[in-house]
Amino acid sequence: MSTNNDPNAALHEAATKALNALRQVATDPLTVEELAAALDRINALALPVADSLKCPHCQYAGEVETDNGGTFRYLVSTTAWREIVESKKSRRKTKPQTIIVDGLSHTYDEDEETNDRIECRKCMKEFLLAKSIEVEFV
Numbered sequence: 001m002s003t004n005n006d007p008n009a010a011l012h013e014a015a016t017k018a019l020n021a022l023r024q025v026a027t028d029p030l031t032v033e034e035l036a037a038a039l040d041r042i043n044a045l046a047l048p049v050a051d052s053l054k055c056p057h058c059q060y061a062g063e064v065e066t067d068n069g070g071t072f073r074y075l076v077s078t079t080a081w082r083e084i085v086e087s088k089k090s091r092r093k094t095k096p097q098t099i100i101v102d103g104l105s106h107t108y109d110e111d112e113e114t115n116d117r118i119e120c121r122k123c124m125k126e127f128l129l130a131k132s133i134e135v136e137f138v
């Protein structure tokens, strides 16, 4: 993080970090998976890291269930897909084509889950857990 309050310096620092994160995963040409991994890293730069299950945004530690239900949620990113039902071409050249998509979405179970993070159900903001915290899936 920037040590001064100059918003341009903070923005420059964030952009430099994002570019470096992109360089760490990118080869030329980028695949969709490489780009997604780079975006995950860039998004993670914006999240604070907690060394315990306590929200760094609002200090909530999960003592009581929130009005939003539950205490914390473990979030991951997956690829969701929807069937394209129909493609309609417009009779007028000035109007674009319309794609009709099924509202029901599915996930690609064979895809690896990425971008692990915690959602605070009190303030609804996200944060990362320090690598020192062990996570067991049951």
Ligand SMILES: [Zn+2]
Binding pocket: 055, 056, 057, 058, 059, 060, 120, 121, 122, 123, 124, 125
């Ligand atoms: Zn919170």
